[in-house]
Amino acid sequence: MLLALLLCYAGFTALCLAMDRHHVELLGRKASLRRRQGLRLAGWLLLALSLWAAVATAGWESGLVEWCAVLMLSAVLLVMLMPYRPSLVLSLAGLSLLACPVALLAQ
Amino acid sequence: MKEGFRQAMAWLHTWAGLIFGWLLFAIFLTGTLAYFKDETSHWMKPEIPARSVSSDVSLNVAQNYLEQHAGGASRWLIELPTAREPGLSVRWQQTPTQRGERGQFTEKHLDPQTGAEVQGRESTGGEFFYRFHFQLQMPYPWGRWLSTFAAMVMFVALISGIITHKKIFKDFFTFRPRKGQRTWLDGHNAVGVLVLPFHLMITYSSLVIFMVMVMPASILVSYKGDVRGFYDELFPASTTPQLSGQPAALAPLAPLLEKAREQWGDGRVARLTVNNPGDASASVVLVRDGSDRVVHDFGSAVTFQGVSGQLLGATPQASLPRAIAGSFFGLHMGHFAGPLMRGLYFIFGLAGTAMIGTGLVIWLGKRQLKHAKAAALPFELRLVQILNIASMAGLMLAVAAFFWANRLLPLGLTGRADWEVNAFFIVWGLSVLHAVVRPGKQAWFEQLALAAVLFGGVPLLNALTTSYHLAVTLAQGDWAMAGFDLTCLATGVFFAWAAWKMRRAGQVEGVSRPRAQPMALEQEAH
Numbered sequence: 068m069l070l071a072l073l074l075c076y077a078g079f080t081a082l083c084l085a086m087d088r089h090h091v092e093l094l095g096r097k098a099s100l101r102r103r104q105g106l107r108l109a110g111w112l113l114l115a116l117s118l119w120a121a122v123a124t125a126g127w128e129s130g131l132v133e134w135c136a137v138l139m140l141s142a143v144l145l146v147m148l149m150p151y152r153p154s155l156v157l158s159l160a161g162l163s164l165l166a167c168p169v170a171l172l173a174q
Numbered sequence: 175m176k177e178g179f180r181q182a183m184a185w186l187h188t189w190a191g192l193i194f195g196w197l198l199f200a201i202f203l204t205g206t207l208a209y210f211k212d213e214t215s216h217w218m219k220p221e222i223p224a225r226s227v228s229s230d231v232s233l234n235v236a237q238n239y240l241e242q243h244a245g246g247a248s249r250w251l252i253e254l255p256t257a258r259e260p261g262l263s264v265r266w267q268q269t270p271t272q273r274g275e276r277g278q279f280t281e282k283h284l285d286p287q288t289g290a291e292v293q294g295r296e297s298t299g300g301e302f303f304y305r306f307h308f309q310l311q312m313p314y315p316w317g318r319w320l321s322t323f324a325a326m327v328m329f330v331a332l333i334s335g336i337i338t339h340k341k342i343f344k345d346f347f348t349f350r351p352r353k354g355q356r357t358w359l360d361g362h363n364a365v366g367v368l369v370l371p372f373h374l375m376i377t378y379s380s381l382v383i384f385m386v387m388v389m390p391a392s393i394l395v396s397y398k399g400d401v402r403g404f405y406d407e408l409f410p411a412s413t414t415p416q417l418s419g420q421p422a423a424l425a426p427l428a429p430l431l432e433k434a435r436e437q438w439g440d441g442r443v444a445r446l447t448v449n450n451p452g453d454a455s456a457s458v459v460l461v462r463d464g465s466d467r468v469v470h471d472f473g474s475a476v477t478f479q480g481v482s483g484q485l486l487g488a489t490p491q492a493s494l495p496r497a498i499a500g501s502f503f504g505l506h507m508g509h510f511a512g513p514l515m516r517g518l519y520f521i522f523g524l525a526g527t528a529m530i531g532t533g534l535v536i537w538l539g540k541r542q543l544k545h546a547k548a549a550a551l552p553f554e555l556r557l558v559q560i561l562n563i564a565s566m567a568g569l570m571l572a573v574a575a576f577f578w579a580n581r582l583l584p585l586g587l588t589g590r591a592d593w594e595v596n597a598f599f600i601v602w603g604l605s606v607l608h609a610v611v612r613p614g615k616q617a618w619f620e621q622l623a624l625a626a627v628l629f630g631g632v633p634l635l636n637a638l639t640t641s642y643h644l645a646v647t648l649a650q651g652d653w654a655m656a657g658f659d660l661t662c663l664a665t666g667v668f669f670a671w672a673a674w675k676m677r678r679a680g681q682v683e684g685v686s687r688p689r690a691q692p693m694a695l696e697q698e699a700h
Contacts, residue, residue: 068514083347086347089347128469129468129510132468132515135371136515136518136522139368139369139371139372139522140518142347142368143365143369143525145347146347149347150349150350150351
């Protein structure tokens, strides 16, 4: 469940950065079209990967339920962090990506 | 055309949400609390010890006790302890004096290790929230009908809300704090959209749970009006076998647990029914605990002959439609959820409650702006304001009062469990009176502040009235008990913050009334 959560959070952050308004908000500048497309692709890939991570460890039945739960949790977390602790948003996303291999080994 | 449709949906969302918002807020809050039903009961009946004893040991204890105390009963019911519900409860039914009558039930709680009777305090425990969540403290079947109707309205409000929300993807990650009405609307949209899978699941599944009640037509037609026949077919009857009159000793029950597990391949036994104990015709029904899977299996059971221990029968594998209904049931109830998942269920339930609450606040806030300069609100807005305060802050106060009553009411009071529930409703009623008497902002502040004191004081109250305070429970690792205290403390801190915000908002307004919010809002939130 941890791996799925980390991947979800990173995925949503990428999808968020793929939007002009939030890119400016978090990084202070506009992104090129290519960069935004790359972020969007990365975001969807990470979300798909998190689905795999949840289902691979818990099976379809519990895996899907757990995936939905971490999906909602990570999105709420991201949206609540952004206005109050914007600097934390990106560092947390980086940290979760870094922690992914550890979580994979711990599974 | 498209805008006209959206506007119609916005109208529907606004009014369905307002009229049923107060009721739905209470349904969502109590439902959320019911996810920790067993833990709440554990806190409210602290005398029942939390011990980790194997099912075999507790079943032996139960059988010994029943053989000594209920030898002549027509039926025994044994509820085995689980990790969440540590109590071992036994019930037995006296043989009815006349045929066709229902025998008297007696219930006892036992210490699963020693077999001694546990004299717990009389309390409804977390069961109260669970029951209120769908029965609304109304006589059967009115409460169920009303809550099911509310669920339908909730479903309508969700769908119309999605249609009304113009920028569902563009504003997906948007929350702008400290901007008055804008913030409320952002918050309403954020908890609505981000937790939407949960909202849809919980609302739709509640309709599935009561579908037989709401839409009995298909059953009535297929079974020619014989509803009983439908249930007999759905749940193969566990009818009591004919009494033979020959006394025979009951086989030890504990080995049957392993036999039942073999039948299922996995799983554990939740409860046992022993029919005609002490008679040659005795039978033992072992019912499976559904909490190891998401898909709830209604009453999967195996039956053994009570004297020889021979397998008599097992319920067949669930059919696909039953498995689908079972999965909605399982998802709604969350019996399968471990501590982590249960916590998430709780959080999402709170998000749903917050979505309804913010919706109610927005409805009033938007209309209040027009009367910002007037001395008093028009009657209908004042009415909504009073109902908002009492249904939200007042309900919180009632919940806190329920917990306080559990600790403060004398243990020997007759009808003690009822008085706990009475305390809940008396305080809720008083909160309505208070909201009527005091001006809006002041009433909000006072009720929130009182809620902060009551919830924050729960750990202290617990320490003063029982010997199960935080220092003890944390050291023992009794996480249900400690978690309850800590959650109440956190709730108290949250309400203190909310009350402080309310006070500050009131003062700022007193100095200079805020400028009217941007008009763009008008078109977005109907």
